[in-house]
Amino acid sequence: MMTEQSGPLRVPSAMKVLSLVNLCKRYGAPVAVDGVSFDVGRNEIVGLLGPNGAGKTTIINMVLGILEPTAGTIQIEGVDIALHRGQALERTNFTAVYAPLPGNLTVYQNLRFFGLLYGVRGLATRIEELLKQFDIERFRDTKCGVLSSGEQTRAGLAKAMLNQPHLLLLDEPTASLDPASARDIRAKICEFAGREGVGVLWTSHNMVEVEKVCDRVLFLSHGKILLEGDPKTLPHEYGKETLEDLFITVANEPLTLGGNGA
Amino acid sequence: MRHLSRIAAILLRQFYLIRGSPARLLPLFVWAGVDIVLWGFITRYLNAINPSGHNFIPALLGAVLLWDFFTRVMFGVTTTFLEDVWSRNFLNLFATPLSISEYLGGLVISSIVTSSIGLAVMLILATVVFGLSFFVYGLMLIPFLLVLFLFGIALGILACALVLRYGPAAEWFVWPIPAVLSPFAAVFYPLSTLPKWMQYVAHLLPPSYVFESMRSILAGSPASGIDLFWGVLLALSYILLTGRYFTRIYRYAVRTGLIARYSAETAS
Numbered sequence: 001m002m003t004e005q006s007g008p009l010r011v012p013s014a015m016k017v018l019s020l021v022n023l024c025k026r027y028g029a030p031v032a033v034d035g036v037s038f039d040v041g042r043n044e045i046v047g048l049l050g051p052n053g054a055g056k057t058t059i060i061n062m063v064l065g066i067l068e069p070t071a072g073t074i075q076i077e078g079v080d081i082a083l084h085r086g087q088a089l090e091r092t093n094f095t096a097v098y099a100p101l102p103g104n105l106t107v108y109q110n111l112r113f114f115g116l117l118y119g120v121r122g123l124a125t126r127i128e129e130l131l132k133q134f135d136i137e138r139f140r141d142t143k144c145g146v147l148s149s150g151e152q153t154r155a156g157l158a159k160a161m162l163n164q165p166h167l168l169l170l171d172e173p174t175a176s177l178d179p180a181s182a183r184d185i186r187a188k189i190c191e192f193a194g195r196e197g198v199g200v201l202w203t204s205h206n207m208v209e210v211e212k213v214c215d216r217v218l219f220l221s222h223g224k225i226l227l228e229g230d231p232k233t234l235p236h237e238y239g240k241e242t243l244e245d246l247f248i249t250v251a252n253e254p255l256t257l258g259g260n261g262a
Numbered sequence: 263m264r265h266l267s268r269i270a271a272i273l274l275r276q277f278y279l280i281r282g283s284p285a286r287l288l289p290l291f292v293w294a295g296v297d298i299v300l301w302g303f304i305t306r307y308l309n310a311i312n313p314s315g316h317n318f319i320p321a322l323l324g325a326v327l328l329w330d331f332f333t334r335v336m337f338g339v340t341t342t343f344l345e346d347v348w349s350r351n352f353l354n355l356f357a358t359p360l361s362i363s364e365y366l367g368g369l370v371i372s373s374i375v376t377s378s379i380g381l382a383v384m385l386i387l388a389t390v391v392f393g394l395s396f397f398v399y400g401l402m403l404i405p406f407l408l409v410l411f412l413f414g415i416a417l418g419i420l421a422c423a424l425v426l427r428y429g430p431a432a433e434w435f436v437w438p439i440p441a442v443l444s445p446f447a448a449v450f451y452p453l454s455t456l457p458k459w460m461q462y463v464a465h466l467l468p469p470s471y472v473f474e475s476m477r478s479i480l481a482g483s484p485a486s487g488i489d490l491f492w493g494v495l496l497a498l499s500y501i502l503l504t505g506r507y508f509t510r511i512y513r514y515a516v517r518t519g520l521i522a523r524y525s526a527e528t529a530s
Contacts, residue, residue, distance in 0.1 A: 027519065061522040064357040068517045086359040094357060102275075102349035109278045116271035117358040119264040159354075 015041045016078070017167045017199030018063065023072035025058050025223075032058045034223040035072070040167065040199040045190070047210045047231060048203045050220030051251035056203045057096075058223075060169050063201070064094055076167055090119065095160040096171035100152050103145020107136055107155045110144055111162060118163035130158040133188065149176035157185065161192055168193065170202045174209060182206075186213055207243040219246070221254040265367075268360050272368025273375070276342050280376075286341075290376050291383035294330045298384050301326040302392035320398050320480050322450065325473060327384050327394070329449045332410040332469060333440045334380040338373025339418025340425075340436050347430050352524045356516075362509050369422070370415055377414070381407075399479055405490045406472045412497035413468040417443075419504040423511045426520075448473050468497040 018040040025033040033055040040046045048056045061067035063074055065085045074081045076088040101110040108127065115123040131137045134154040139147060144155055153176055160168060173189065174182035190213055193200045204210050210217060211231045219227040227234065227250065231243055240246040280286045305318040312318070346355055355365075388394040396403050421436040428435070446460055447469040453461055464470040471493030475485035515521045 057522075058519075061519070064353075066353060066356050066516060066521045067519050068513075086361055089357065089359045092357075096353070099353040099357075100350070101354065102345075102351045104283075104345075104349055105275065105278055109275075113271050113275045113278075114354070114358065116267045116274065117355070117360050119267050119359070 017042055017044075017076065017197070018201065019073075019075040019078075020059070020063075021073045021075075023059065023062060023074065024070045025055075025062060025067065026070045031223050033062070033069075036220075036223070036225055037072075038218055038225065038228070040201050042166075042197045042199055043194065044215050045193050045200040045202055045213055047214035047217035048201055048220065049207075049210060049217055049247060049250075051247075054220040055223040056220055057098075057171060059220075060094065060096070060171055060201070060203070063167075063169060064092070065089055091163065091166040092169070093118070093160045093163055093165040093167075094169035094171065095153075095156040095173055096169075097153075097173075097175050098171070099156075101144045101155055101159055103143060106141050106143050107131070107147075107158075108140045110155065111159060114159050115162050120163050126162060130161060133161075134158045150178065150181050153177055153181075153185065157188070166197050166199065168198060168200045170200060172204055173202070174204070174206065182209070189213070205247075207247055211243050217243075219250045221250050226250055226254055264359070265361075265364055268358075268364040269368045269371060271360075272342065272365065273372055276345070276372045276376075279345060290334075290379045294334060294380040294384045295387055297326055297330050298323070298387045298392070302388065306392065319392060319394050321477060323388055323392055323394050324396075324399070324476060325449050327388055328406060328410055328472065328476070329440070329444065329447075329469070330384060331377060331381050331407065332414045334377040335373050335411050335414025336418040336421065336440060338376040339369045339415060340421045341376075342369045342372040343418075343422040344425065344433060344436075347425060347433070347524075350524075352521050356521055362512055366419060366505060366508065369418070373415065373418060374411075377411075399476065402475060402479060402485045402490070405494065406476065409468045409472050409490065409493040409497050412494065412501060416497060416500035416504045419501070419508050423504065423508040426508070426515055426524075427511045429524075443467060443469075446470070452477060466496070468493040468500070471496075 016039050020039070021037050023033055023036045024031070036055070036059060038046070048059065050056055058067065062069050063076070063081070065081050065088070076092055079088040081088040105113065108131075111127045111130065112123065115127065120126055131140055134157055136151065136154050136158060139151055139155070144152060147155060153173065157173065160170070170189065174185055177185060186209060189200065192198060202210070202214060214231050217229065217231045217234065218225050227238070227246075229237065235241065235243050235246045238246055238249070240249065280290070301323050305322045308318045308322070346352055385396075389396070399406065417439060421439060424435055425432045446456070446463045447467050448456065448464055449469070453464055453470060453474055456464060471489045475490055479485050515524075
């Protein structure tokens with residue numbers, strides 16, 4: 001589906017976990033995000049795809065409240081983050097390879113620290129559950145800085161799920177994992193996302209992964225949403241064999257995607 | 263309750279870090295202790311060679327102790343903030359519901375705890391080893407400590423704002439701040455010793471009121487309540503101003519993407 005022609009798919013209000021409307025971010029003349037609108041529904045995993053510099057991380061940073069949009073609105077479960085940042089972020093969480101947990105604290109200390117910041121009730125029990133769920137019990141008293149990148153990813157995911165977020169933002173969550181660990185982590189995220197009311201925004205450069213886990217994908221190019229649709233059917237709509245072929249076309253020749261089923 | 267939980271998180275993190283690291287634990291009292299020992303012996307020597315029998319301990323050692331307390335308070339705020347810089351934690355931290363006032367509250371309370379440890383060690387050393395008696399200052403010791411504490415908090419917040427604005431390398435602006443201010447604050451000599459332009463600067467610095475009052479008490483005159491009131495008022499005004507400055511810098515950092523890029527810049 002060409003979104004510039006037909007507009008983005010919108011989710012009914014009651015089902016929305018995240019709603020972005022005409023989101024823009026400019027740094028003077030350069031435009032990082034240009035009028036992006038989309039929703040993430042409950043029990044939906046949406047893939048945010050695009051080449052490096054397309055604006056994926058900028059969008060995630062704006063949703064997390066650490067980057068102010070130049071224009072547009074962001075609502076998390078109907079709460080405008082610009083007006084009620086604290087309330088909007090209470091049931092939001094994220095993990096990203098470029099934001100590891102502080103390496104000078106142990107896994108347990110990090111989970112306790114962030115658990116208090118998110119105001120998690122029954123924190124001690126929740127930490128134990130997550131240590132077990134992500135198979136990091138043996139690293140409980142190990143400083144995060146000395147963990148392998150895969151173990152750090154698990155610890156980061158445990159932190160991301162501490163507050164049982166209704167909106168989970170995952171920026172390349174399996175980028176540093178071996179295939180077996182990646183599959184295991186994907187399964188855990190999907191299981192979490194399958195719970196009532198959880199929406200996930202997932203960025204990845206692994207198109208096989210995206211096809212497996214995402215209900216819907218958005219292709220970004222130069223800060224705009226270029227394509228949107230079901231990752232299983234979208235490549236064929238544009239005459240491509242795989243999602244990876246479509247990704248490469250979006251990255252190299254976005255203008256050739258001018259019509260449906262090119 | 264949620265506010266308290268978030269402030270407690272900042273404190274707990276600092277507790278974990280200090281507990282697990284002698285490199286963080288020792289500076290809480292070792293440098294302050296070294297200063298007291300060094301100046302304790304200097305004052306003892308000055309007392310020995312001074313034929314007039316004037317006791318330098320309350321004036322010099324007391325001044326060192328009070329100035330070190332101010333320094334500990336300021337560094338207590340900045341080091342707690344710098345822990346987030348050093349561990350590249352801004353993204354994780356500011357993506358939580360934590361508000362700026364809660365964060366600053368956590369930094370201040372953390373500083374109260376750490377500077378109290380330093381103060382206790384200095385007091386014990388100065389009184390037990392060198393015979394410094396705080397009874398000579400009377401109840402005025404309370405406003406002295408209050409002014410220095412408030413000004414230490416204000417400068418600590420200013421230092422955090424500078425590091426947030428100008429990047430991790432701006433940490434090197436932070437450490438010399440007390441040394442740069444000390445000649446103006448008239449820690450060891452009367453204000454009248456300074457040239458006029460330095461006196462004007464001194465009047466803008468709350469510690470100068472403390473040290474002038476301290477010397478006044480030791481000279482047998484009562485401390486000026488109005489002067490100390492000005493000291494408190496100035497220090498409170500600086501807290502308000504620096505708090506607003508930090509918030510402004512934070513908003514600038516959120517608008518320009520500085521917070522989001524901070525981790526990457528720290529890594530470079």
